[in-house]
Amino acid sequence: MLPLTVSLTPDELLTRTRSVRRRLDLTRPVPLPLVEECLRIAQQAPCGSGRSVPHWIVVTDPRTRAAMGEIYRSAFDEQWSAVTAAALSGTQKRSLDSAAHLADTLGEVPVLVLACLNTGGPLPGGNQASLWGTVMPAVWSYMLAARTRGLGTTWTAAHLRQEQRVADLLGIPPGVHQAALIPTAYHRGPDFHPAPRPPLESTVHRDRW
Numbered sequence: 739m740l741p742l743t744v745s746l747t748p749d750e751l752l753t754r755t756r757s758v759r760r761r762l763d764l765t766r767p768v769p770l771p772l773v774e775e776c777l778r779i780a781q782q783a784p785c786g787s788g789r790s791v792p793h794w795i796v797v798t799d800p801r802t803r804a805a806m807g808e809i810y811r812s813a814f815d816e817q818w819s820a821v822t823a824a825a826l827s828g829t830q831k832r833s834l835d836s837a838a839h840l841a842d843t844l845g846e847v848p849v850l851v852l853a854c855l856n857t858g859g860p861l862p863g864g865n866q867a868s869l870w871g872t873v874m875p876a877v878w879s880y881m882l883a884a885r886t887r888g889l890g891t892t893w894t895a896a897h898l899r900q901e902q903r904v905a906d907l908l909g910i911p912p913g914v915h916q917a918a919l920i921p922t923a924y925h926r927g928p929d930f931h932p933a934p935r936p937p938l939e940s941t942v943h944r945d946r947w
């Protein structure tokens with residue numbers, strides 16, 4: 739059994755919180771109060787002033803999770819079935835294999851957390867960055883809080899191709915938009931490391947683009 743809390747420095751937490759897919763423990767129940775503790779921390783994330791706060795749907799019911807897993811798998815296939823392995827680099831292929839594993843098992847992950855944005859109507863034109871920026875930091879805060887409690891997560895969005903099917907399943911009203919679906923489970927193995935990223939010089943522009 740892993741300890742409930744994992745001691746990490748802030749920098750370790752930020753650089754070693756990885757997408758966990760193969761190492762999710764699908765058999766170990768996750769206490770709901772623990773998930774709520776993470777969401778309470780996530781509520782402290784920045785959100786645009788005057789904009790609505792993130793809403794969360796925490797799904798633990800096995801039949802609902804199975805149905806979400808089926809939608810996720812279908813949407814994932816829609817997105818990725820045409821991609822041939824030969825077109826991918828080694829890293830991309832490993833990532834896709836891992837994502838495909840999650841697509842196979844998502845419905846069995848003990849907790850599915852769906853982050854939503856309530857605009858009360860269709861998404862407006864114009865400043866989308868501020869709109870989604872009201873939800874996204876909170877989602878990442880949730881994932882970081884989960885990490886320090888021995889939970890593994892992955893940011894997923896593949897199901898959004900079939901967002902309405904999930905809305906129908908969960909009774910999400912029009913005007914509430916789904917942002918990210920975060921499968922959450924205890925993870926097996928604490929050894930997460932910083933991932934390869936492009937050199938900083940390739941993405942930092944000094945004084946102008």
Ligand SMILES: Cc1cc2nc3c(=O)[nH]c(=O)nc-3n(C[C@H](O)[C@H](O)[C@H](O)COP(=O)(O)O)c2cc1C
Pocket residue numbers: 755756757758833836837840892893894895896897933
């Ligand atoms: C906006 C966004 C959408 C993502 N959607 C998915 C997804 O649908 N399924 C999935 O398995 N991973 C998804 N990911 C996770 C990325 O694939 C993952 O971050 C990438 O493989 C790098 O792995 P790392 O997070 O461990 O560095 C998403 C990440 C982001 C930020």
